[in-house]
Amino acid sequence: MEWLAARTHDGAEPIGWGELRDFTLAGKSLPLKDRVKGIWKPAGFSAALSITTTYRPEGSERPYDDGVYDHDFLLRYKWNGTDPAEATNRALRAAMEQRVPLIWFVGVAKGLFQPHFPVYVVGEEPTAHQFLVSADAAALGGDSPFEEQLRRYADVTAKHRLFQGIFRSQVLRAYSERCAVCNLGHLPLLDAAHIIPDRDEQGIASVVNGMAMCKIHHAAFDSNLLGVRPDLVVQIRADLLHEIDGPMLRYGLQEMHGRPLMSVPRMRSLRPREDLLEKAWERFKAG
Template sequence: MTVTDDQQVLDRLSTLRQHQQEGRRSPHKPLLVLLALGRLAVTGSSALPWSEAEERLADLLQDFGPTSKTSRAQSAAYPFTRLRADGVWTLDQNVPMDTVGPLREGVTGRLEASLEAALRDRPELLGTVARGLAESHFPGTVAPDVLVAVGLDPDLLQGRLTGAAPGARRRSGAWPARVIEAWDRQCAFCGFDGAAGGAVVGIEAAHVRWFTLGGPDDLDNGLALCSLHHKLFDRGMLGLDDDLGVVVSRRFSARTPQGQAVYDMHGRRLRPRPGTPPPAERHVAWHRQQVFQDAALAG
């Protein structure tokens, strides 16, 4: 179907079919579209040879997707071949779904022609689409990193979509303050409690199960975290075990004493103040399965 206006472009690219069940993350197609948008913004063409996509898309899925036992090449082949069914992606050869071998014969994918033309001619529309995809599939701590990784400007996130999708959930404006107060206005992981006068500085309310993936604005789905540990928690470098102890991913590394201080948090138990509900087991399990990267450090 040929697109003729901005709303059709937004509709086509915001309704990608994804395999999502019970909060399971599936960012494969959005990451491929974002990668193509990055190429289009830089080169004027969204054409993406499999010889490049096999590595770049696999890297994106490893860095920003849930941990998977599927091979890197196979993980990248899923969206590269399946996005055709959404009517927004084409391949220059007719290859089977999910099969890596034929892709290595020199296959190139790209956004559907009318979509690519509309996005190339209207850079502001490209930015709106990229912003919408990043905000819909990743929390605010991670979305800028995703845009940088695909070659787009993270300042795109300073704008906002003109209207929310019909039926979209609305965040609670009171929830962040309630969470921060419940955790004594300090980081639940490291204890940082910076303030400027009477206002906290660098302390943020973090969803354990992401709001974008069905996480509720409940106290048992929230942690007060400093900006650094909020970022590391949402990137899957930090997590929680069944006993609410902090765990550090084997993928995290640091060379300086300041960075290596993160290692020292491994095994540290959360100590919510009396009356503050700890993160619910179901939300912790979701984070462990869908966000935490690789495995925890030994010991």
């Protein structure tokens, strides 16, 4: 996990299958995930090391509905099939019994995975053929109401971080790691901007509700200083167009006014959803 953290900025960036396959420990090959199986227990291990959720393009269904959470705020990971005694299911159950940390790889593109770690298997729902996964709080013990609330808060926070990390990777990849507004291509300066904020019930963590933006344009978009029309043309708030405040305002904002977005996904299914753009555009005009 230390090796993984160093290569993904503590899980903020995705990692390719090639690197995961070529990992070595003490001079011996030790892939961090299986190429095909969702639950991975390397030879010689007493329990699973990692779990994987398969990538599927926007609009297509996954073979397993991983990642959902219920009233208890715990994430769900599906069994392999329906047999509780199947080998990989037993390996994941052993991780639960031994209380060992795992890595959860979520596919964000073909051969590219967003890692989240550590996660812990903390329970099982046999009738639903799935395990319960805590994203951070399994090590918190005790049964007091305060500790229960603390565990719940930690799980909600970690769940949010998990899905926002996946959202960022998918959006930046869809936009070829360039700002939609100005085409800046320096990854550390790019964000995945929500068209509709995630606190809104329509603010889904999906590529169609996102645009890659550099940090200045993301902040301007969120502050209603910059808007994007449903036809993907940039508009700058009227009063800013007449200000004089140095080169950043002039070149970074004023000269973007009236220009079409400079970077959009090639696949139409990954482009901003029109109804979400309409709502954001109304918010900009009202602001």
